[in-house]
Amino acid sequence: MGLLSDPVRRRALARLVLRLNAPLCVLSYLAGIAWFLALAFPPLTQRTYMSENAMGSTMVEEQFAGGDRARVFARDFAVHRRKSGALPVAWLERTMRSVGLEVYTQSFSRKLPFPDETHERYMVSGINVYGILRAPRAASTESLVLTVPCGSDSTNSQAVGLLLALAAHFRGQIYWAKDIIFLVTEHDLLGTEAWLEAYHDVNVTGMQSSPLQGRAGAIQAAVALELNSDVVTSLDVAVEGLNGQLPNLDLLNLFQTFCQKGGLLCTLQGKLQPQDWASIDGPLQSVQTLLLMVLQQASGRPHGPHGLFLRYRVEALTLRGINSFRQYKYDLVAVGNRDCPTPGRALEGMFRKLNHLLERLHQSFFFYLLPALSRFVSIGLYMPAAGFLLLVLGLKALELWMQLHEAGVGPEEAGGISGSSPPLPLTQGVGLASLVAPLLISQAVGLALYVLPVLGQHVATQHFPVTEAEAVVLTLLAICAAGLALPHNTHRVANPQAPDRGWMALKLVALIYLALQLACTTLTNFSLGFLLAATMVPAAALVKPSGPRCPLGSWPAVCCSRGAPGSSACSAWHLLTFLVRLLGSRSEAPAASALGGEPWMDTWDMELARADLAQPQVHTPTLAISAHRGPELCLRR
């Protein structure tokens, strides 16, 4: 207390902060990056463990031996699909009914914002087929979902076959306490979203769909399945959902324990699990996995159809058959004998354990990073990495504030040193007032960046020879350029009597604003927040007018302040998506990327998410979303 209230000591402290500021900033930035990289190493990564009592062990007997049946179903499905050219709804209905499910269909249609690349169409319509296995001795209050998305390029016929075979097997068991919904969706994520919206009776994406005829209770957990060949070498698990949402870690633990139990080869981000943690190889491999996960999560795109379930507070993950580890070749789907591991067995075990659940999955972590399937980093351990980066902004702001303070309030001190700046008690107030205009203008540009490209794409395509996708990008660029050219009223900030004070105050406000934005982003989506911080913080900290003309020199700072709410998220997202797509092509291209609708949907959601952090008062749907998400976030903490 005395340290700050005593003017002499305070001045000494100020001088210390001013002198050591640059090394402290560099140190803090490096510490942040180093901490982040160290997350993959054992002291910071912990072993995963099952927290949920009801799923305590893998002690269930997997009896599924319907591999051959699954293969037959898959072949039939593929034949019928080829014949009809779309989802063979009638065949699916018939087969599900013969297996003993209650079968319903749902038709949906959606106008795409960008035309479909292959079919040149704007309107997409499809039919979802789902069958409900009623729990024989329980009220239909809770349910589990097994879903297979069928897209235009990813047929997923093996997954459909496995789903049907599992349904047939599950039908024969009497121990179900939850209904099980077997869902086959058309058009990948579009169908999933349509079904989810209809199931929860909401409409957030403007989808036209028929109401669901059959319902089971609240969905407790969902598993999405993607298998594209009879022979898969490993199962890849995807957890990253929309806007970087993650399922409860217990669901992943469940999958992992059944992987271990069955001796399945399971991968994360397409990487095998490091075996040797003692040497350097294991951690290095986990660094790679961690970086891939961070990039994937930062993109905000769902890494599989499970991502859309997460929005409805349904814990979900996607299992994807991978065929790239030829040295470990298993005929996973079709094996009939009891000892061989099959994904069918693993799924049966998982569903049986999920069936034992008594509450929603909530015991384990919701915020985590995964350097390996059996290791995780909890939020308490990864947040310091971002904290160190944001500390740079804080230190820089403190330095600026002290400089301003020394110049304005400490006249004798300032006079003693420089003797040039006279005490001007009014300049402080005038300076702050003059900051309002540039800040407002940059906010407005950010808002324009957020709204106009989507609103204006049709106008652009009518008047210019561009496609919709190009129109959005070009409009973005145009607004960026126009934003820079706008008069920011910065001449008022520049004060002839204290030339530095204007930009200093502006930068101070911009830094604090940026730090707040980044901190909020980091809390909800660590990966995005961290990547933005890692790139923006050095720029924001270093930028400074170099020329004699203050008005010109101050615009980078204005950019900073504007960047945070809108443009940076947008542009960073595009950059990251690009990166992720590059990386994504390494193993298996995301099935969704071919369809024009999804990226747009994702952008939309992502922007909504960003917007409800940045400008909660701007957008009414945003408010609705944030209201929807608020309690959820609370719950998740």
Added chain:
Amino acid sequence: MELKKTFNVLYPPCPDYTGNSRSAEARTSKGWGGAGLEEAGQASREKKKKKKKKNRAALRHSPRPSRCRKLKPASMVDSCFVSQGLTALAAFLLFPFDSLAASQIEDQAEQFFRSGHTNNWAVLVCTSRFWFNYRHVANTLSVYRSVKRLGIPDSHIVLMLADDMACNPRNPKPATVFSHKNMELNVYGDDVEVDYRSYEVTVENFLRLLTGRIPSSTPRSKRLLSDDRSNILIYMTGHGGNGFLKFQDSEEITNIELADAFEQMWQKRRYNELLFIIDTCQGASMYERFYSPNIMALASSQVGEDSLSHQPDPAIGVHLMDRYTFYVLEFLEEINPASQMNMNDLFQVCPKSLCVSTPGHRTDLFQRDPKNVLITDFFGSVRKVEITTETISLQPDSRIMESSYKEDQMDEELMEPLKYAEQLPVAQIIHQKPKLKDWHPPGGFILGLWALIIMVFFKTYGIKHMKFIF
């Protein structure tokens, strides 16, 4: 002697207690007969001393704790001297004969009547809900199965099950609860009478059941209608910790509450002897606070230890039993109504090599030597029958005459107006020292000090500085 009066008032000794055929033998052999005031006082002082020395062995051999003498002075006890049936026979049998044959018969009779109880009760409690706690229900049902097999009827068993595992939708074998892998032993059996189930299994209900403070509307099957000649088996299982047992995820019973409940039972003369068995983590902590006489306690694990589960069954998908109860069940399966296994055998059940945890037992409150206590004293309801070919001439006993004389006296005594006793001296009962007050200076001294301070202040600064103070 306040206590005595309390009980005279609240629980008049007739006619409930007279009907229990309390045997003269039991009383005389245990030296209750002429316990006077001075004796009681002495005994209680002795008891305190012993407590201080923690000389539990000594206490064990003392015939009956002093409190019982206090509670049952001669006049009151004698009222119950209406000997009937078999026990009356014993009373006659036991009086000293001169011949050797007579003394042999006396020995036999002593063996015959060594437990001193006339009826058996069992309170079996499972406090856990949820499917993954299947094993706790199986534990309780396995004890239920054993006591029922050994002869305690359903009317004398109070079974509390917090969840219905047999009809849980997750149960792949409906209407069964198995205790052994591969469906070897179905402890659910054909007829199970669950007296308290699901949300009725609460701490309050349990304590009310034990102490008998139950609304009058409570059906008979939900009451513990025991008396002072009842041997009660109390078996509990669930999730516990150091000093508590959880009831249904929402509340818990502490070891102190449990000990006080047993003390109330003792004071209300609701048991003769009590066997307490608990299978939970840190189970030994639950019995370490007991202070009432005639309690023997067993636990599955010591403080700081976990009790572990046993019999994982992949078909059912859960653990079927806890280790301790599993081995207790195996032990009890070997018991038949005539078996002579005693409590020391029960203490040997489930050694650490099998249990992983260390089972514990406590016998210092118990009067008899555990080796003389048959398993069937608690787990069975054994009607003792011994056919003898010898002719025993039954002589009228002078004490009986004496007792009838005392009965008359007691009638006179009861004529006195009854008074309510003072509050139960709880601190004394649970042997806690009253808290010493911290020394505090007297109020006047402090007042004077303040006056001095104020006087010095005004002396120094003058009255005009008053405004700076207020």
